Amino acid sequence: MYKYNAFDEAFLAERNAQFRAQVERRIDGSLTEDEFKPLRLMNGVYLQLHAYMLRVAIPYGTLNSAQMRQLALLAEKWDKGYGHFTTRQNIQYNWPKLRDIPDMLDALGEVGLHAIQTSGNTIRNTTADHFAGAAADELTDPRPYAELIRQWSTDHPEFQFLGRKFKIGITGSPNDRAVVKAHDVGLRMVQQNGEIGFEVIVGGGLGRTPMVGKVLRDFLPKEDLLPYLEAVLAVYNVLGRRDNKYKARIKITVQENGIEKYRELVEEHFEARRKEFDGTDQLLLAEIKTHFAAPAFRQGSIAAYSAAYDADPVFRAWADTNLAEHRDGEHAIVTVSIKKHGATPGDATAEQMRVMADLAEEFGYDELRISHQQNVIIPHVHKSDLPAIHARLKEHELATANIGLISDIIACPGMDYCALATARSIPVAQELAQRFDDLKLEHDIGHLQIKISGCINACGHHHVAHIGILGLDRAGVENYQITLGGDATETAAIGTRTGPGFAYDEIIPAVERIVQTYLSLRQGDEETFLETYRRLGMEPFKAALYPEAQKKVA
């Protein structure tokens, strides 16, 4: 993985020193809150309901064990012993004190981590496929390009005051695990005439106006990535609306001007921009790539794995749900669920972080990933080590076998923490997971994604959930709308609203009715919820959700 050079270290140290001075000036009264707020946001510091919140970027979701241990240290030393992994491959600390934050940033700097541009109207943390570099279906590892984007976009003078925030997602696989179609710019690596390049998708996004991104360029040569991105951003910077916050994202710019016009303007700019690039970026990319060379995968007998798989039903259940196919046949990708039934999705204690760091160091070539689905991944594990890993995970409440199942819920912090939220998300997720665990139906139900947002900004990705839940404030009371049929993969789709929302105490039974309807109507155990929904449409689910309305119609 990428290791900071002397320039990176000096840059970050200087930036942290600047922020330390800004904090001091706020405290001594030289800066007003209006002056300080944009400065703290540029460094990932929010003020939430109960406290400050520090959002730390985990670039393209990749960590080594030393970095994970440092995240644990921050949780213990300056927070309440835990951290919250988010849907954009960040970690959030919910309880820091203003005076401590410069120290936290310095501690992060020691291991090559930062909080720069995790907020504000800038280019945010570039997110990537969490199986990058390990997945069997991958064309090539997208992370060197993500790192190139990180270096290019960090403090890029032209793009520090965009009309609105700007999110880039990248995947090197045909199976999209990075939700690239819901990003301002999505990059999907594709092959054409033997060459690997990018399909560039623009104008996707969730929030109050959810949209699936459109293809701006079906094939972009790899070496043109930065000049082309500059062109996309430059056009947005000028053409994007600044009169209305809700119309300021690039998805609206593309919608209002049309994709053809946007493409035309980008191509025009691109010609000019390309001339300004002298090949330095390609030299840098070549250097970055050396940091991402795949480890030397060890070979050996996998008999221990097969034996445990046959003998231990608990291990087997975990292996069936939490392992994914690795590019090396003797290895597996392990997804560690940090969504034990009834726990807060995405939260890990300092101790759990250290356990995962230890496992990565001992068994996993020192690599970890964070997924936008709020889980932790050990991407390279020789299969013979899986029983030992599983045993250790079990000791620390990290062995829940629920990846891709109904309790593997994405939930934003919601009104328990977030100043923007209109309703709670976390307790709904906790109760849903607990309920379906009690019913012992989870494995029978199979692949089903529930995603919950506590406001219309949709950090919980509810629009692209199979069952999406959106929490709103209706006349001073929490109310939850349900959408069905969303899809976060390469066949991305925005879910459809079922009808009127449900009160806090009605939402769990409502979801249960949807699931029971699916179980009674599916064609065999193999048909997933999404397939059943696509085959039958909304009607049977509506009938189950709103029996009174159905009676009136009859």
Add this chain to the structure above:
Amino acid sequence: MARPFTPKVITANDLLEGDVIYFKADGTWTRHMGEAELIVDEAEAQLRLLEAEKQALTTVGAYLADAKAGPNGPEPTHFREEFRRKGPSNYQHGKQEALANV
């Protein structure tokens, strides 16, 4: 006819701690909503808010929040202010933590 004025408290976050604070009748701040000044007059509310905002060197984002009179001083009328007063629902953190340790 003008709508009746809903009583208010002034609330903000503390600059250093970041936690929720309330404006008292004596012009100082408290961490307990029950000790806050309950303002029942609309014009008075705006004046008091201006007073509170003068202390922006040590506080952040003062605003008027709906409240009602209770047996132990002002109480929230909206669930958002209830969470601010108490803390999150997934852990015993925030103000409820301090109360539990009393």
